[in-house]
Amino acid sequence: MLHLIDIELVLGGRKILHNVNLELGVNEVHSVLGMNGTGKSTLASVIMGLNGYAPTAGRILFCEEDITALSISERAQRGITLAWQEPARFEGLTVAEYLATGRQVARNSPLCAQECLEKVGLRPQMYLNRAVDTTLSGGERRRVELAAVLAMGPKLAILDEPDSGIDPPSIDNIIDVIRTLSRRGAAVLLITHHGEVAAIADRASALCAGTILKTGNPVTITRFFRDYCQECLHINEPAGKELNNA
Amino acid sequence: MLDSSKELVVITDAYESAGGDPAALCNKNFAGLVVSHNRILHRNDVAGVHIEGAETPTGARARITVEAGANVKDPVHLCFGVIPQEGLQEIVSDFEIGERARVKFVAHCFFPNAVKVKHVMDAKIHVGKDAEMTYSETHYHGEMGGVEVLPVAKVVVEEGGIFNNEFKLIKGAAGEVRLDYFADLKKDAVGELNAKIYGKKRDKIVVKESISLNGENARGLAKSRIIASDHCTSEVIGEAVGNAPNARGHVDCVEIIRGKDARASAVPRLLVIDERAKLTHEAAIGSVDKKQVETLMARGLTEEKAADVVVKGMLR
Numbered sequence: 001m002l003h004l005i006d007i008e009l010v011l012g013g014r015k016i017l018h019n020v021n022l023e024l025g026v027n028e029v030h031s032v033l034g035m036n037g038t039g040k041s042t043l044a045s046v047i048m049g050l051n052g053y054a055p056t057a058g059r060i061l062f063c064e065e066d067i068t069a070l071s072i073s074e075r076a077q078r079g080i081t082l083a084w085q086e087p088a089r090f091e092g093l094t095v096a097e098y099l100a101t102g103r104q105v106a107r108n109s110p111l112c113a114q115e116c117l118e119k120v121g122l123r124p125q126m127y128l129n130r131a132v133d134t135t136l137s138g139g140e141r142r143r144v145e146l147a148a149v150l151a152m153g154p155k156l157a158i159l160d161e162p163d164s165g166i167d168p169p170s171i172d173n174i175i176d177v178i179r180t181l182s183r184r185g186a187a188v189l190l191i192t193h194h195g196e197v198a199a200i201a202d203r204a205s206a207l208c209a210g211t212i213l214k215t216g217n218p219v220t221i222t223r224f225f226r227d228y229c230q231e232c233l234h235i236n237e238p239a240g241k242e243l244n245n246a
Numbered sequence: 247m248l249d250s251s252k253e254l255v256v257i258t259d260a261y262e263s264a265g266g267d268p269a270a271l272c273n274k275n276f277a278g279l280v281v282s283h284n285r286i287l288h289r290n291d292v293a294g295v296h297i298e299g300a301e302t303p304t305g306a307r308a309r310i311t312v313e314a315g316a317n318v319k320d321p322v323h324l325c326f327g328v329i330p331q332e333g334l335q336e337i338v339s340d341f342e343i344g345e346r347a348r349v350k351f352v353a354h355c356f357f358p359n360a361v362k363v364k365h366v367m368d369a370k371i372h373v374g375k376d377a378e379m380t381y382s383e384t385h386y387h388g389e390m391g392g393v394e395v396l397p398v399a400k401v402v403v404e405e406g407g408i409f410n411n412e413f414k415l416i417k418g419a420a421g422e423v424r425l426d427y428f429a430d431l432k433k434d435a436v437g438e439l440n441a442k443i444y445g446k447k448r449d450k451i452v453v454k455e456s457i458s459l460n461g462e463n464a465r466g467l468a469k470s471r472i473i474a475s476d477h478c479t480s481e482v483i484g485e486a487v488g489n490a491p492n493a494r495g496h497v498d499c500v501e502i503i504r505g506k507d508a509r510a511s512a513v514p515r516l517l518v519i520d521e522r523a524k525l526t527h528e529a530a531i532g533s534v535d536k537k538q539v540e541t542l543m544a545r546g547l548t549e550e551k552a553a554d555v556v557v558k559g560m561l562r
Contacts (some may be wrong), residue, residue, distance in 0.1 A: 006403045018372055046543055048540075051536060051540065052538055056552050065303070071543070071549070072540055072543035072544055073543045073546060073547060073548050073549065073552075075544075076543060076544050076545060076546040076547075080544075081544050082544045083543060084537075084541065086539060087291075088535065088538040088540075088541045089538075090538060090555075090556065090559050091471075091559050092558070092559030092561070092562035093555065093556075093562075101542055101544055101547060101555070102545035104547075105545070105546030119419040131559075148545065152545055152546070187447055198462040204397040
């Protein structure tokens with residue numbers, strides 16, 4: 001479904017991503033693990049086509065179509081969406097209206113707003129008429145973002161650290177959302193630091209210094225991440241010897 | 247000149263197009279005042295609310311009194327308009343809100359055919375001790391941009407009182423707007439001034455909102471949301487004076503430019519006199535926030551539609 005081929009991104013003369021090759025199949029949940037500053041959110045921005053994140057080299061194929069030059073809207077209309085780690089706030093826009101924005105491109109029988117909110121652990125009657133503004137806490141706003149992704153019924157959902165700032169008991173909601181998306185036919189690219197969340201993926205990749213070091217089953221990659229990335233003394237500069245031993 | 251009943255029909259139609267509920271306008275169950283140019287077409291009191299009106303050569307004078315302790319269930323409807331293409335309307339109003347009273351005013355001002363209309367509103371508002379007043383004013387101007395609007399309000403909010411004001415002009419071309427609101431907030435009083443204006447074509451907008459925190463624990467907010475498109479110019483002056491212990495004031499201005507020929511400026515003026523007072527301000531001027539637009543685009547909206555959604559939300 002999604003195929004990244006030799007993606008490179010140079011920003012301000014600095015290579016942020018290079019030689020990124022990644023394939024996601026239909027319904028596949030794929031975790032991307034990486035320390036801060038390794039390029040995870042940048043990768044999400046490149047796939048979504050955000051302004052300033054056009055790859056300097058490489059191609060992005062989605063359902064076998066080259067979407068590298070398409071706008072954000074065009075990608076969304078083909079079924080790609082992104083849940084931001086720190087989502088924007090909107091004065092005067094209610095949660096109900098926000099969730100409805102994606103429905104025009106939603107595929108057959110998307111979940112209704114109430115169901116989406118329930119899935120993310122928010123009581124619809126308490127949230128539907130609230131504004132998506134600064135009166136929501138960070139955790140609430142991130143949940144609303146996930147609900148909006150569900151409401152859109154995407155083919156590919158890019159979730160940028162959806163577990164960030166969510167209290168541990170609520171991690172189950174996040175996992176449920178990811179599974180729901182997958183059950184409903186979406187591929188999920190899941191960016192996370194959280195081992196428990198990463199483990200639900202079908203496959204996982206470890207990202208370091210803007211490139212994918214390793215892709216495999218999530219248990220192996222999570223272990224690799226723990227042993228070689230979290231303990232790494234060469235943050236974002238992977239040492240050959242350590243990797244060779246991995 | 248139309249007779250009063252025909253003029254009332256015209257006014258009611260215009261009122262509806264301005265977003266008002268025509269059923270409420272002359273409903274005997276609601277307090278209300280309808281002034282077309284300098285003719286008082288309708289005036290109604292309800293229990294606890296008394297409206298006196300007098301026609302003047304260029305408009306009307308009104309004195310609106312809400313009795314102490316009155317809890318006015320339904321909004322008081324006020325309606326001011328000029329239907330012809332030209333004219334001057336000067337409304338001088340005096341609001342006296344008694345102690346512990348609670349009341350909401352819904353005002354609509356409309357100039358649907360204006361080519362050269364000047365509308366002056368000079369209001370004095372006194373909110374009594376522990377009283378609460380909400381004043382929501384919506385304007386509808388035609389598309390010609392031929393309106394000059396000068397709303398001036400001087401508000402005094404006594405101890406424990408609450409005053410909420412919203413001025414909204416988002417339909418039609420604004421024309422020339424010079425809004426000047428001032429709130430004097432006494433001990434434990436709360437005041438919020440909120441202006442929302444969508445400027446188009448060659449509109450000129452000047453918004454001045456001042457809050458003077460003169461009582462201990464007074465709280466004030468001067469908030470403005472302005473869209474300047476086409477060749478519109480916009481200037482917002484947000485003032486706050488902290489003149490009492492534990493007074494808190496905030497000036498919050500967002501101006502969005504849409505179009506290369508529009509101009510916007512913001513001037514916050516904060517003056518702290520009592521060292522225990524605290525004032526803050528924030529201002530954002532520029533295009534529609536990129537992240538907001540991209541977020542909505544990621545849900546499938548076009549860039550233009552996404553920007554519209556952001557702007558409409560802001561002006562609600």
